[in-house]
Amino acid sequence: MATIYEVAALAGVSPATVSRVFNGLTVSEEKQRAVRDAATKLSFVPNKTARRLRKQSSELIALLIPDIENPFFTALARGVEDRAQESGFSVVLCNTDEDPAKEKRYLGIAASEQMAGVILAPASDEVDLGSIAELGRPVVAVDRTTPYPVDAVKVDNRAAGIAATTALFDQGYRRIACIAGPAGIETTEDRFLGWRQVVTARRTATHDGYLQHANFRVDGGRAAMEALLALDAPPDAVVTTNNLMAVGALQALAAAGIRPAEFGLAVVGELPFLTFAPASVVEVRLPARHLGTTAASMLLERIAGDTTPPRTVVLRAEVKTPEL
Amino acid sequence: MATIYEVAALAGVSPATVSRVFNGLTVSEEKQRAVRDAATKLSFVPNKTARRLRKQSSELIALLIPDIENPFFTALARGVEDRAQESGFSVVLCNTDEDPAKEKRYLGIAASEQMAGVILAPASDEVDLGSIAELGRPVVAVDRTTPYPVDAVKVDNRAAGIAATTALFDQGYRRIACIAGPAGIETTEDRFLGWRQVVTARRTATHDGYLQHANFRVDGGRAAMEALLALDAPPDAVVTTNNLMAVGALQALAAAGIRPAEFGLAVVGELPFLTFAPASVVEVRLPARHLGTTAASMLLERIAGDTTPPRTVVLRAEVKTPEL
DNA sequence: GGTCTTGACGAAATCGATTTCTTGGTCTTC
DNA sequence: GAAGACCAAGAAATCGATTTCGTCAAGACC
Numbered sequence: 243m244a245t246i247y248e249v250a251a252l253a254g255v256s257p258a259t260v261s262r263v264f265n266g267l268t269v270s271e272e273k274q275r276a277v278r279d280a281a282t283k284l285s286f287v288p289n290k291t292a293r294r295l296r297k298q299s300s301e302l303i304a305l306l307i308p309d310i311e312n313p314f315f316t317a318l319a320r321g322v323e324d325r326a327q328e329s330g331f332s333v334v335l336c337n338t339d340e341d342p343a344k345e346k347r348y349l350g351i352a353a354s355e356q357m358a359g360v361i362l363a364p365a366s367d368e369v370d371l372g373s374i375a376e377l378g379r380p381v382v383a384v385d386r387t388t389p390y391p392v393d394a395v396k397v398d399n400r401a402a403g404i405a406a407t408t409a410l411f412d413q414g415y416r417r418i419a420c421i422a423g424p425a426g427i428e429t430t431e432d433r434f435l436g437w438r439q440v441v442t443a444r445r446t447a448t449h450d451g452y453l454q455h456a457n458f459r460v461d462g463g464r465a466a467m468e469a470l471l472a473l474d475a476p477p478d479a480v481v482t483t484n485n486l487m488a489v490g491a492l493q494a495l496a497a498a499g500i501r502p503a504e505f506g507l508a509v510v511g512e513l514p515f516l517t518f519a520p521a522s523v524v525e526v527r528l529p530a531r532h533l534g535t536t537a538a539s540m541l542l543e544r545i546a547g548d549t550t551p552p553r554t555v556v557l558r559a560e561v562k563t564p565e566l
Numbered sequence: 567m568a569t570i571y572e573v574a575a576l577a578g579v580s581p582a583t584v585s586r587v588f589n590g591l592t593v594s595e596e597k598q599r600a601v602r603d604a605a606t607k608l609s610f611v612p613n614k615t616a617r618r619l620r621k622q623s624s625e626l627i628a629l630l631i632p633d634i635e636n637p638f639f640t641a642l643a644r645g646v647e648d649r650a651q652e653s654g655f656s657v658v659l660c661n662t663d664e665d666p667a668k669e670k671r672y673l674g675i676a677a678s679e680q681m682a683g684v685i686l687a688p689a690s691d692e693v694d695l696g697s698i699a700e701l702g703r704p705v706v707a708v709d710r711t712t713p714y715p716v717d718a719v720k721v722d723n724r725a726a727g728i729a730a731t732t733a734l735f736d737q738g739y740r741r742i743a744c745i746a747g748p749a750g751i752e753t754t755e756d757r758f759l760g761w762r763q764v765v766t767a768r769r770t771a772t773h774d775g776y777l778q779h780a781n782f783r784v785d786g787g788r789a790a791m792e793a794l795l796a797l798d799a800p801p802d803a804v805v806t807t808n809n810l811m812a813v814g815a816l817q818a819l820a821a822a823g824i825r826p827a828e829f830g831l832a833v834v835g836e837l838p839f840l841t842f843a844p845a846s847v848v849e850v851r852l853p854a855r856h857l858g859t860t861a862a863s864m865l866l867e868r869i870a871g872d873t874t875p876p877r878t879v880v881l882r883a884e885v886k887t888p889e890l
Numbered sequence: 891g892g893t894c895t896t897g898a899c900g901a902a903a904t905c906g907a908t909t910t911c912t913t914g915g916t917c918t919t920c
Numbered sequence: 921g922a923a924g925a926c927c928a929a930g931a932a933a934t935c936g937a938t939t940t941c942g943t944c945a946a947g948a949c950c
Binding site: 579580581582583586592593594597616618619620621622 | 927929934936937
């Protein structure tokens with residue numbers, strides 16, 4: 243790999259001039275041509291590391307997501323990537339695995355790699371943005387918010403929970419349970435509050451076991467649904483607060499020999515890779531990709547120097563009731 | 567962010583000594599303690615960029631995959647990540663989108679960011695590893711191979727295709743079609759050859775349209791299945807050469823009102839997020855995660871200085887026939 | 891013609907670590 | 921006790937870019 247010095251020597255100019263050519267500063271026509279010729283001849287590519295050391299920043303943005311195997315987050319990642327790409331930034335994807343320790347590690351890496359900024363779907367409330375913040379690097383929280391005064395892009399989760407539950411009610415179900423995620427995680431908390439609000443207001447039947455907490459994954463949803471079916475007065479419908487738990491719930495229903503139409507299911511999120519006609523499931527579709535592009539746009543504005551006070555953008559989910 | 571100079575000043579030693587402490591070289595007990603105290607007091611973290619500029623290499627490995635929304639590749643990524651993590655390396659995930667241009671861009675980034683190595687699931691045959699190779703950075707091809715003399719980890723795709731087709735034959739199907747991926751991609755090519763071998767050897771019924779080429783995604787599988795069903799002599803079973811196309815095929819079957827048991831389906835890969843009892847589908851499970859860990863192990867060995875000739879590791883897929 | 895502004899561009903400093911070179915001191919060894 | 925071996929540790933070079941500073945020349949203006 244050729245360096246700027248070799249290019250300079252070949253072109254008969256100083257390294258400074260080569261740098262100026264590559265950074266679009268004023269250089270005379272002829273030297274410019276000489277430099278470019280020399281550069282192509284040596285197939286010169288500026289060393290990003292050296293540049294970064296000098297400039298104290300890079301064209302890399304870190305994206306921290308809690309579960310890379312969840313299609314919601316990969317769709318979000320696509321959004322971030324597409325937007326970043328347009329501005330010449332590259333995205334480093336980091337899988338925190340819902341683990342605050344891993345999250346911390348990656349934030350440290352983002353700092354010591356002098357990445358230009360961070361987009362973060364926090365694994366927990368006690369995320370520590372101190373190290374990033376004191377470097378002055380912008381951070382955008384996505385999907386979930388943080389206690390720090392940073393930009394955020396989220397979904398109106400309460401409304402999504404309400405919409406999901408109301409849709410089931412409107413279909414005639416009157417014993418509506420809820421499979422929520424781990425307690426303490428904001429998104430699932432709000433969606434579950436939406437459910438409770440509707441259930442309370444409409445005075446549907448209820449039962450101690452109608453609220454199940456599960457992990458955010460398929461197995462959690464399956465176990466929760468099995469628990470619901472084992473109640474003496476089982477529900478006739480259920481709201482799951484994320485996509486993967488809905489998959490688990492459907493698996494449990496299938497295993498119990500219950501056909502989709504007999505049992506109402508509403509999911510906050512989208513059922514991934516559905517293989518049967520999904521007409522019988524209410525999906526409250528989250529704008530995953532849009533969350534990503536929005537977060538990336540906000541981050542890029544900050545990187546470009548925007549210093550207005552932190553904003554929080556709230557996107558709406560789109561209800562897709564089955565055509566009956 | 568404190569620098570090594572500030573630590574040195576506070577500890578009353580030279581920067582060189584601080585560096586030595588952090589790199590485990592011989593330093594007297596007392597200076598070592600002084601340095602560590604100063605470092606913690608200033609919460610010093612070595613600047614990775616400066617280190618990289620000097621050492622000409624980093625603890626970052628690039629993983630280039632063609633489709634981040636395909637669960638096969640995310641599982642593979644998990645494998646890479648887990649293994650890399652153990653050795654203190656971080657993984658930069660790059661989504662090439664099956665696009666040779668994007669792939670090239672990311673390879674350039676990997677080079678100019680002086681990443682320690684690259685794990686690559688090539689988007690096409692004409693991948694250009696020149697820039698990486700001339701830097702002497704190790705490359706491991708995963709899932710698909712390249713024309714370059716580099717390490718590779720792959721699956722015995724031919725055997726997988728044979729296994730899938732044979733399983734359908736054994737279940738009694740005699741009109742077995744194949745939905746293959748885009749022509750020219752090695753994995754799908756080999757799987758399709760496996761299918762053809764069985765179909766020819768067992769002399770099952772055949773038809774011009776029994777081989778469908780589709781893109782690697784859900785919509786491709788669906789379209790291909792629709793085309794199959796529209797034939798005058800439609801097949802009674804189908805082998806799909808990847809996971810997402812199987813999802814599409816199942817969707818098309820469901821839309822046509824054909825129940826799983828009436829039509830044989832074998833998939834090379836795993837059906838993601840299945841919501842019905844999958845007993846009726848033959849899955850030839852690919853060791854996605856294992857591909858990732860193996861590739862990462864090989865790469866890490868190369869990074870550590872292994873200079874033995876390139877190896878190709880071939881893993882076997884595991885057939886999971888439905889319990890009838 | 892003389893002073894002032896302007897612009898191109900080279901010399902050298904800089905970013906923050908690692909690593910080579912050097913020095914001064916301690917420890918062996920005959 | 922002198923010579924050689926060895927070791928801790930500071931001084932300075934180095935990695936490859938960017939950027940400040942200063943110089944020199946050309947053009948503007950009175």
